[in-house]
Amino acid sequence: MMADSIQTPSKRYRGSSAEERRAERRTRLVRAAVRTYGQRGYHNTSVKAVCEAAGLTERYFYESFANSEALLVACLRAVTQRLVAAVRDSAGGADTGPAGRVRRMLATYFTVLQRDPAAARVFLVEIGGVSPLVDQEFRQALGRFADAIADAWGLPPDGRDPLLLAGMVGGVMHLALAWAASGYARPLPQVVEAALRLCAVLGPAGEG
Amino acid sequence: MMADSIQTPSKRYRGSSAEERRAERRTRLVRAAVRTYGQRGYHNTSVKAVCEAAGLTERYFYESFANSEALLVACLRAVTQRLVAAVRDSAGGADTGPAGRVRRMLATYFTVLQRDPAAARVFLVEIGGVSPLVDQEFRQALGRFADAIADAWGLPPDGRDPLLLAGMVGGVMHLALAWAASGYARPLPQVVEAALRLCAVLGPAGEG
DNA sequence: TGCATCTGACAAGGGGTCATGTCAGTATGC
DNA sequence: GCATACTGACATGACCCCTTGTCAGATGCA
Structure with a gap:
């Protein structure tokens, strides 16, 4: 009755421990949030x-997240990690030089964004200025993306201008947004070529 | 007593007509809004x-604006119009070829943004995804900026790729944001040169 | 001076959200 | 079978915001 909550007995429920159940609820919340953000926009969510979409009650929300912003950060991390990983992975394969690598990465980037336009909109546009923490998280994600491209160009780490890198990824991002705003009117290869010209500001002068 | 409100008699007050007073209150609201957005962020305003900052009551807010979004749009228009006009104006003067023109325009752009970082943050970052109307307004502003640069390059209107234009301005914008995030660490000329490399994706191949 | 109009201050209804609390029902381990 | 811990549904209070309304006092015009 007194001090037996020091150890968490962690009863098993439906075949999983308390920790596992908590983690699963957390995952469900993140997934539901990404979906709901996409449908209604972040600011109207x-x-x-989110809890309704996840099939959970608000009680379980505050079990995993301090507030709405914490959930957004978790979603942002999940989404960008997957995206950057996919982009990096596509750099491998049949090697056709730096330009070929970057082309494949850009194609992956645009394809992933096109697959879920609503989510892309949320995580590229709507999160701007939500909070300093979110801003910082977003900048870091852009930085990772920029590094991936710089790596693909074969640029040495000490030869990279952070400002130019930021401009380059920002440009690619806005290119994607313009493409989306047009209803994905242009065929993917054209979009990739345009983006490649932006990325080429990093690479060696002559590049085909 | 019946139908004498068809004509607005418009009594004079403090030396100005009803219309003038309304317009002046509207202007004060817009100015105060830009200031307050910058201080507290748009979403927390x-x-x-805004009314307190303008020294007016809420009653006068709804006299000029249907809702908070309408005020934001008005502010966005006011700010971007001034900015684009300043950028276009700086293209003139001692002509040193396309690159010189674009350099001067970029310098103006960055200088104006640096002069009021808070406002820049609001109107470059925070307004993303506020509403479809605001998004559209913002895209148009970016388009006008892109056109100004394309004009400075001397690019014929039919030789412009909208996607590449969008990517270019987006890149310049993000470059400015990265510069601001660094506390304006780098000297302006370096920033301008980096941005010029981005802008050069539009211009003729060889450009000094 | 007197009247009509405009102004600024305040109030309040209505709505929505956040965050926490309560409680009966249910699955689990013993 | 029974006690225990967990779950889901609902309720609550506090807070903030939008929007409209009221009203006394100031200001200009005749």
């Missing part, structure tokens, strides 16, 4: 709406 | 706060 309440905690209640 | 209530109608009440």
Whole structure:
């Protein structure tokens, strides 16, 4: 009755421990949030709406997240990690030089964004200025993306201008947004070529 | 007593007509809004706060704007119009070829943004995804900026790729944001040169 | 001076959200 | 079978915001 909550007995439920259940609920919340953000926009998405989409109650929301912003950060991390990983992976394969690598990476990037336009909109546009923490997280994600491209060009780490890198990824991002705003009117290869010209500001002068 | 409100008599007050007073209140609201957005961020700025900053009551807010979004659009228009005009103006003067023109325009752009970082943050970052109307307004502003640079390059209107234009301005914008995030660490000329490399994706191949 | 109009201050209804609390029902381990 | 811990549904209070309304006082015009 007194001090037996020091050890968490962690009863098993439906075949999983308390920790596992908590983790699963957390995952469900993140997934539901990404979906709901995409449908209603981040600013119009309440905690209640996310919980309903996840099939959980608000009580379980505050079990895993301090507030709405914490959930957004978790979603942002999940989404960008997957995206950057996919982009990096596509750099491998049949090697056709730096330009070929970057081309494949850009194609992957645009394809992934096109696959879920709503989510892309949320995580490229809507999160701007939500909070300093989110901003910082977003900048870091862009930085990782920029590094991936610089790596593909074969640029040595000490030969990279952070400002130019930021401009380059920002440009690719806005190119993707313009493409999306047009309803993906242009064929993918054209989009990739345009983006490649932006990326080429990093690479060696002559590049085909 | 019946139908004498068809004509607005418009009494004079403090030396100005009703229309003039309304317009002046509107201007004060817009100015106060830009200031308050910069201080507290758009999403944390209530109608009440703007009115207090303007030294007016909420009653006068709804006299000029249907809602908070309408005020944001008005502010966005005012700010971007001034910015684009300043950038275009700086293209003139001692002509040193396309690259010189673009350099001067970029210098103006960065200088104006640096002069009011808070406002820049609001109107470059925070307004993303506020509403479809605001998004559209913002895209148009970016388009006008892109056109100004393309004009400075001397690019014929039919030789412009909208996608590449969008990527270019987006890149310059993000470069400015990265510069601001660094606390304006780098000297302006370096920033301008980096941005010029981005802009050069539009211009003729060889450019000094 | 007197009246009509405009102004600024305040109030309040209505709505929504956040975060926490309560409680009966249910699955689990013993 | 029974006690225990967990779950889901609902409820609550506090807070903030939008929007409209009221009203006394100031200001200009005749």
